[in-house]
Amino acid sequence: QAFPLPSLPRKQPTVLVVCGPAQNGAIGLVCARHLRIFDYEPTIFYPKRSMDPLYRDFTTQCEKMDIPFLSYLPTEVQLINDAYNAVVDAVLGAEAEAGEGKEPCAAILATLKHVRIPIVSLDVPSGWDVEAGSSGGISPDVLVSLSAPKQCARRFLGRQHFVAGRFLPYDMQKKFELNPPEYPGTECVVALRAPR
């Protein structure tokens, strides 16, 4: 929705999906597969693969759908800017604490900080503190909050903030006082108003 096919600047609808070692990365794999179904051309960078059988199956599904997996991430940022229309940041999610300091995440994030093409972060901009946000970390263009926005979302300054949480049962929404917005029609995401 944020980057419809006809709006992409490059001739090929290429998207780089950077997947971390845990659940956020696995969600990135599922996202890449659906992007492929939507006729984008995703490429995945997934340096540290989980042993979880579910996540390994997600990897197989992507491979069998001819989604290429990079063996390394170029440190030369211009190469990324030239090759892709956008980057999906599925490196670290809300569960990450020590993850940020460890390789290869730290190097990845150092590179992503300097890309000029739009970044879409899944749930939490990777490297941000899940509550306090970040100073000097990556600045995504689009944030997709999963289930409900995390505290750090208040610091999000990008163009579009989506919530993907339509699967939450009503009693859970009440219990955690989530007050979600209304989802239009049968959509599974809703765009929140952009921050002022």
Next chain:
Amino acid sequence: QEEAQAIDQELFTEYKFSVDQLMELAGLSCATAIAKTYPPSSFTTSQPAVLVVCGPGNNGGDGLVCARHLKMFGYHPTVYYPKRPSKPLFEGLTTQCQKMDIPFLSEFPAEAALIDELYGLVVDAIFGFSFKGAVREPFGSILSTLERITVPIASIDIPSGWDVEKGKADGLQPDMLISLTAPKKAAVHFAGRYHFLGGRFVPAALQEKYALNLPPYPETECVLQLT
């Protein structure tokens, strides 16, 4: 029927999709097609009440997922699920529905007229594309009753009781058919108003291999209206 089973097999063994994954996408497609065609505002019953009849296999599982999404889309689904497999997948789906306050009937409405009065739509999730042979009870009586209701029926993948390839002239006549993955041969005999394609997960390579010739889905939609 064999081709449909072969595609399924390849999705599970080669592509390593789990039944859970594909069932969730299938059920979501069904709920989406229904929501687009019979919006809650179009119901003449006081609530947008839907009866979801779930059979003993995967088609029933699709129905459970569908019921859950219908609830999220603002409908009031009720499930009838007489024969429940004791497998974690189905137990989980049942629990998810129950925890969302979706009632499960302990018996099937005795008469067609009662269904017409209480519900604005019936979802037929009894038998799917693996169906072969005779219809066992309680589904025989259920189908007889459903053949007499006047409210619309939305069938998941195959109108239940139909031969998967040849159809059934004196069988169920649903108003809507949601073909999953690709339409089955029996779909040529479908005479209802709305035919949707759902299950937008078939990789391009599989589509080519089996010459499915599926028309393109619009944008990010998970359903495509064929008629």
